[in-house]
Amino acid sequence: MNQQEGYADDIVKGFVIWSMVWGLVAVLVGVFISFQIAFPQLNFPPYLTYGRLRPIHTNAGIFGWGIGSFMAFFIYITQRLTRTSLWSPGLAKVQLWLFNVVIALAAVTLAMGMNRSKEYAELEWPVASLVVVLWVIFAVNIVMTIVKRREEQMYISLWYILATLVGVAVLYLVNNAAIPVSLTKSYSAYAGANDANVQWWYGHNAVAMVLTTPPLAIFYYFLPKATGVPIYSHRMGVVAFWSLIFMYLWTGAHHLLWTPVPDWVQTLAMGFSVMLIAPSWAAVFNGYFSMNGQWHQMRENYLVKFLIFGITFYGMQTLQGPSQAVRTFSAFIHYTDWVPGHVHMGTLGWVSLVLFAAIYYTVPRLYHTEVYSVPLANVHFWLVLTGQLIFSITMWIAGVQQAAMLNATNPDGSLHYSFIETMVELYPYWHMRALGGVIYLAGLLVFLYNIYQTIAGGKAQAAAQRA
């Protein structure tokens, strides 16, 4: 425990450091598989193939980097917003160990080919069971801290934190229901279209409860902290929160437009997806309006740059997403490279930019020092922004071209291009994507170096004070 401030912050340090480790793994693997697509000879069966490495990339990114950081900042934020120390620092230490064991096991089992073939729910039942234990430990600690809080009202971030804890638990338990046939193999408890429906109810709400509510909790906390000005409207935040919660869980089936899933389910998902623009943009406006009179900080305060660009990408993401959920547009771009362009604007542009800001804000405070280099933080910002934009824009253009080719027909109604012809045309875009990934990786390395030096500087100062 950090005795000086009374908050259990050592555990936050652990989660921050390990999330950065897994984040580096995710980006390294991501860049490698982008090269594998551009240069297929880089596939080395059986372990180093795209099929084995792609789920390692997504699991390390979403669960290692994402969830690891969220655990750090949920513990950090909850203590401060409740003005209470963590309910059980010991339990949090167990959580940190178990978290790393789970992510390592995930990487090993996926590399060995143990995979449930459900996107974002690939882990076989023994590892998935450990995830459940991990989440229960985490949830109990946070909820108990909130229960014994010393603040009457709960700031909006706490609502998003609670929604995450409940939402992930429900989604994970339902979609991972399976019948084990051995230690390494299980079959889904659902079949056919029902299985697909449950999977994408889970899959899209993983976007909601892992890639939306936690970053929003972090954004709502760190934007006012970084600017020194309160959020524009807490009440608008509360209404946006509840409308998002009421709407999000209905949207999963927009991943299954034009499939055997009942038509009314698809229409329902489409309708709710479009309605989601309202709560999403309420958060965006809340962020923008909070900057009234403070826009000069975009030049002067590097943290603000990360946060405002982050919420801007969230806004773009939540316009693009509902558009893709509309049947006609989905018919055009679904199953093309447009989709990874969309996903990476969310993960690299929205989630990661907000997390970078949160780490830059907290690490110097946790180690009682200043950030090592603001110019390096600015270099980091521009590199990751450039890399992400190259990635996303390239994939959107590739997706439109691919969709146009897939839909092109001859006068007699037959397809004009074969599938392989569409693939061949995409090679230039895949080269550009790999380049974007390399630039993003360079930015990430600058970030890691900056944080490493900040921590080292903090430790050196602490040692000097003790001497």
Place this chain on the structure above:
Amino acid sequence: MDSASIYYLGVTLLLFLVFAAIVARTYSRKQKAKGEQPKYRMMDDDYPSDEKKGGRDVRRK
């Protein structure tokens, strides 16, 4: 309309009413000051409360 459809409709209406009640309460004039209070209080949370005991804030009383 079968019973299942009526049930779904009822749940939908109930959820809508709950949401409408949340919006109405949040934006009621009575709640305005209280509803915006957390955004100011969170600006100064660097230290835990001085209260020695846990439990909910005694200021509620």
